[in-house]
Every structure is written in C-alpha cells, then in structure tokens.
Amino acid sequence: MPHCDTLILAGWCIPVEPHGLILTDHAIAISDGRIIDILPAADARRRYEAGVLVERPNHLLIPGLVNAHTHAAMTLFRGLADDLPLGRWLKEAIWPAEMRWVGAEMVRDGTRLAIAEMLLGGCTCFSDQYFFPEIVAETAVDMNMRAMVGTPVVEFPTPWAENATEYLDKGAELVHDRYADHPLISSCFAPHSTSSVSDKTFGDMRVMADQLDKRIQIHLHESATEIEDSVAATGMRPFERLERLGLANASLMAVHAVHLQDDEITRFAEAGVSITHCPRSNLKLADGIARTTDMRNAGICVALGTDGAGSNNVLDMLGEMRTAALLAKAQSGDASSLPAADALQMATLDGARALGLDEVIGSIKTGKAADLACIDLMHLNSQPVYDPASQLVYTVQPHQVQDVWIGGRHQVENGRLTHVDPVDILKRTAEWRQRIQTHRQQERP
C-alpha cells in the first residue's frame, strides 16, 4: 500500500485545470510537499496509507489564492487616511507616514500582519512591492509563505536607498542573488511607476533583469492623471515609453492598467505583457474600472491583486475575486462576463502565470506544490449549494477558510494559524498604532 504524507478528502474540489471541472468526493494525496495523486475519495481510502488524514465533507478544496500585487507592510497604515482624493491621500498621509515610519522593523511587523491575514483568507502566495524587500523575503520564509518579492526602484531617496543605482544594487544583492534558488521565494524588479524612474534607470534595470532572468512589476496606467502627466512630460503615454525602452515583453507585469485604449490592449496582448487587476483599490482611489473582459478576450493574462491596505483596506482575495466578477459584468454590460470559474482562474492560475510560477502553483495538478485552501460551505450564507464555484465567488467570507497548506505544510487548521501567534502580531500592531497615532496628534495644530 503506497504511503502519502497527507490525504485530504473533500466534498468538492475545483482543480482549475482543466477549466470548469468540479470534482465531488475526491481526494488529494500529498507527499514531500507536492501533489502526488487526485482520485475519488473511496479509491483513495483503499489505495493510500496516509500519515495524516483530513476529512472535509462539506468543504470545497481549491488551489491557494495568489495575491499578485500588494504592499504588505502597509497593513500598519490600514485606515490611516481614507476617503481622500488620490493627491491628498499620497501627499498628506501616505508619503509622510512612509518617510517617518518605514524601516526594517516596521516592514517586518507589517508584513507579518499581512501574511497572517492573507493565510487566514486562503491566500498562499503574494507578490510584494515595498521598501526593505530583504525583510519581506525573510519574513515570508520565516512564516513559510510563498512570495514574489519586488525590489523597489525610484530615483529619489527613501529610508531604504539614496538613488536609483543603490535601489538596483541593493535589490540585486539582498534579494535577487540571495534567494536565487529558494523554494518559496522568487523576486522581481519593482519600479514604482514610469513617472518616478528615468530612461537610464529603466535601461540599467532591463539589463539586470535580463541577466538575472527576473520580471519587472510596475504600476502602469492606473489613473488618468498619470497618463496626462506622462504625455506632458515625455510626449508619450507610459506604456508607449516602456515599449520604446524595450520593456514591453512577457516579463512585464503591469499593475492596474485601468486606462487602456483599444490599440493598447492589442499591443499588451501581442507583447505578452500580463496585467494585475486590483478592482477595489481602483474603485477606492476613484481611478476607474479596468476593461477585464476586453483584456481577457484579447488573450492577455489578467491576474488579481488586493493592492496595499492603504488603499483597499483588506488583503482579502476572496472579496477581490467577487468584486472582479461583479465589476466585469457592469463594465462590459453583459451579466455573463467573468463567470465564477473564470474569476477563480484569475485568482489562482492566471496569478501564477503572471508571476512565472505556473509550473509550480496555481492549480491542483499532480507534481505541483501542495498549495491549497479548503473552504467550509456549511455556513448559512453559503447554503444551499447548487454550484460550489458560484458559492465560492459570490458568497464565501474569509472566515470560512478552514485549512491552508503551503508546500504541503498545514498553515491554517480549523480556521486558526498553526505556526504563527496572532496574539504577538496583535500586540506588535497595537504598539505601532500607539506610536503612529501619538505622532499624528502631536503634528496637528
């Protein structure tokens, strides 16, 4: 009788590959952190001798959710400044807070809070873009979280680096080199936006990214103002500038892309550029609604991200998936746009593709890492179940996430973190709140 480390029996399973398939009463066998078999539960009970047997009869098993864009440490600024126009939000609240508070300790504590929240919401991988990326990587490893760590690039000094050269070099040394072959950590360059990076720096970054075989993640065409300012400053829209600089290719991850013209959608598709859709952030900052239906129809890989807690304010991929599915219908004027199965694919496999990790994660497939989330549908708000995909996308709350595994390790069990102490995280969060709040009150006239 073959052995497996863990055998999960689930009432329903949506493997995402093949698209649209829903398995009932199936089992997933895991060994050495990888999925080794997917088979009917009754067969699995006969076939495998399991180290751990996990029975989840009223539950839906899905691939772990991939949060393709966030600024994890910003959880410590959650709710610090809401309901403000973008310019005032940045200039009066976020930038001053970052200049005052960002540091290794803040990034570590904020990232821990973020990872804990993401795990409890069924998210098993995130793509981050923030200062002190080496601390983000360390923290993710420490918590056994899968992460793509973006190393920031801007021209101006911040608490992490003085100038573009230092951003690039520190990123290469502290993250790209150090984590080159890590099983949980991948990395990319993360220039903030075209307005904050010079042509020369983009050129240097392109060379380094090619040498290191890394992707480039950038906020692109997020707001109408960003595009107007770019046209005024350079005569080009931001994407056109990246095309001319040789950055428009399959290693470019364009975050937001709210404002795309028809021909830009075609050019994104032809170049193989991926898009990370952050629907709630785009609504909250009044940026607008991205044309996800047109993008997907054109063949663009559209991933899903929460953005940072400064502009969302939760790292809730289930809610983000629901918002994406709902918005796509109103935006396209077609209630059949982005059906539940497609929204789930966006939040899993398409996220993995955008990050270049689809050989490893994004679907429940033999040989892939056992990054999984198991969701309890036996809650009043998710009953009755006619279609588990529909219930997942349109009804489930993060609280219903019963289990999460990353690389086969049980990270959330019965809705609780197994390897992380939430009391300690809450205590550290309260200390940061006290510091930040006291300082704000002192600054006020």
Added chain:
Amino acid sequence: MPHCDTLILAGWCIPVEPHGLILTDHAIAISDGRIIDILPAADARRRYEAGVLVERPNHLLIPGLVNAHTHAAMTLFRGLADDLPLGRWLKEAIWPAEMRWVGAEMVRDGTRLAIAEMLLGGCTCFSDQYFFPEIVAETAVDMNMRAMVGTPVVEFPTPWAENATEYLDKGAELVHDRYADHPLISSCFAPHSTSSVSDKTFGDMRVMADQLDKRIQIHLHESATEIEDSVAATGMRPFERLERLGLANASLMAVHAVHLQDDEITRFAEAGVSITHCPRSNLKLADGIARTTDMRNAGICVALGTDGAGSNNVLDMLGEMRTAALLAKAQSGDASSLPAADALQMATLDGARALGLDEVIGSIKTGKAADLACIDLMHLNSQPVYDPASQLVYTVQPHQVQDVWIGGRHQVENGRLTHVDPVDILKRTAEWRQRIQTHRQQERP
C-alpha cells in the same frame, strides 16, 4: 440607583446621530426595549444598576443595519443560476423555479434562512418584497426580527394570487390590517415594476395606500431595457408614468434607480421619493452603477439594500455598505465621495427614513428602540484601528458581528444566534436543495 435591563459598555460607539460623532468608552443603557441613556462608561458603572452588563472593550457599537430591499425567501435559490444575462436568468431560471416552488412552506423556510443570515451580519430590519407576505410577517415575528413586509402586486397569476384585485385585497387583509399596530412589523404595497402593473391597478393601489397610510415599494429604472420597453409601450419613462398616476411622492420607495437623467434626479428630490440602492445586484445583473453621489447631493434619501439572494448572492449589509462606498468613488470620479460615515448613515438612518421608521430605529438615540449591532475589531483584518468608521466600512466581515439586539432582546451573542437553531435551518435548507436539484436534473434532456 436607577435600574436598567441591559447596560452595554463599548470601546467605540457611532450613534449615527449626530452625523460623524464617534464616542469612545461609552455605555448604552436599555430598558423595556428602548435606549434610555448614552453616557461615558465610567459614569454608567456608577449610575446604573444593570440587569445584564455586557462589556465589549474592543468593539464598535452601531445601530442595527437596515436592509431596505430584499426578497428573503429567495435564499433557497441562492446560486441556482449565476452569470447569465438578465433575460435568460429570469426566463430560464428564476421564474420557472418560482412557479414550481413558491408556496407558504418555501417562503417560511427561505425567510428563516434569510433572517438568520441577516442577524448574524448585524442587520436588524429588512424590507421584503415577495409572495406569501403573510408568511414573511409571521416568520419575522416568530424570530423577533423587525420587518417591513411588502405585499406583491402584479397583473398575472402566481401561486399566491390570480389577478391584481386579489393581490391588493389579500395584501390588505393578511398583512396591512393584521399587522396595523405591531411593534415589529410594518408593511407596504410592493408592485413588481411599472411593466407588470396597469394604470387602473396603480390607481386602486394609490387609493388603498392612502387609506391605510402605507408606502409603495417598486423596482424602478433598474435596467436600460426596462426604460426602453416602457417608452415603447406607453411613450413614457417609468417614473414619468408614476408621476402622471399621482404616485411620485414621499411614500414612494424607488428600488435600484440605476438609470436616472439629471432632471429625474431633480424631480425625485422635489417629490421626496426615496431610493434604495442595491449596488451588488446592479453590478451582477449588468444593470450599471447608480449615481448615488448626485442623488445625495440633490437631497434624495438613499437607502441601501442587498436585493434577493438570486442576484447578489448574500444578504450581507456590511459588504453592501463597502461596495456602495467604493463604487460611489469610481462612479463620481472623486475618492472623497461617500465617506465611511455617510455609507453607515445610508445603511442605518437613511434606510429607516426610507421605510418611515426613523422615529423608532436607525440611530442610537434616547427613546429609540434598542436595535443594535456590536462588532469585534480585534481581528487581524481590522487592525490597527485609527478610525473605527473606516474599519467598519472598509474591513469588517459579517463574522465579526459579536452581538445583535432587536428591541433590547439579545438575538446574537458571541457571534451565535440565541433564539434560532441553525442546525434546523440547515436541515430544512438541505431538503429544499435536494428537491429543487432533483427536479432540475429530471427536467434536463
């Protein structure tokens, strides 16, 4: 030392009146189902001898949420048919299901499921529009839920009535008369839409509504098609037709109002017509995004509703409040539109106003009914707390609702229903699922 039945001590309290006020460490004293005092916690401990003392130091106390539009019994059809265009959704899924299944037993079981879900999400009052309204009223009373029960009016036969006269008469007899002075139940007429009701019936209804002093709740300007069809059939847009029939006044509750021209917003405001905004339903059915900012700026009372679980699919007023706040920003292009405090007012006091219940509920005010919800902010996703209003609107999940009181009765305590057995509700729901699913499978070729 004066006595009170219940004394609630909350870390934060947003009474909604006066607008924007946030109280810290305050107490609410309740006797005979009403709020008798609001005072600092330290004073309250000295002043009152409390029958029950409820201490909630990390919690936010708010008025119970008012779901101003739903079709409660449709929870049994939750997820039956998603991601379909409106026409196919109605004709192929919802209407056949209703003709086959709607009856007293289905409405009772579906309404119980809905009320249980709403209570667990902090909702203490709902305005319903469905068949067998007498069963909705009975069920609400049985569960101690506050409800405005709409009695349906259409011209065609359904399992509840044969023709318009019977709808009106049954409504009057079974609901409006029977519950005329009930402390928990109010009622209104609920014609489905202008397309399904004749001028004569609207005239008869107007007379009856005036005599009984009842409101009229109607789906109005929900979709572009509805308006085009009305213009084709009558030469008038639906609202104009209601104006000519003498129905455009302060007792008209217009549900949805997604498509309003500038002059219609002015006419709504001048007539005192209220609007119930159902943002998620409007997105999901691809109806569009209502102009809530313009409506509110014009002085229209805008309430908030979930709509039925056939088109949402959860009766989650916290989520609806968040969606309303986010959408308003993108729709108006201004990130300061519908700030958190305004979204909360929409979900509480403005809902009460639309229902004509603002003397009784909608804010935490001495003399009003003790309809309250207490929310635990000590969850990772709601920390840190700089502004409890922001956390409430942008971060809270229904699961964080710790307590709910209606008329002073503790209906949810520590996140659990106190007077309702969820196991029984889940069992009945499973039976309905079995029946409906089996029938569907038999019908398929």
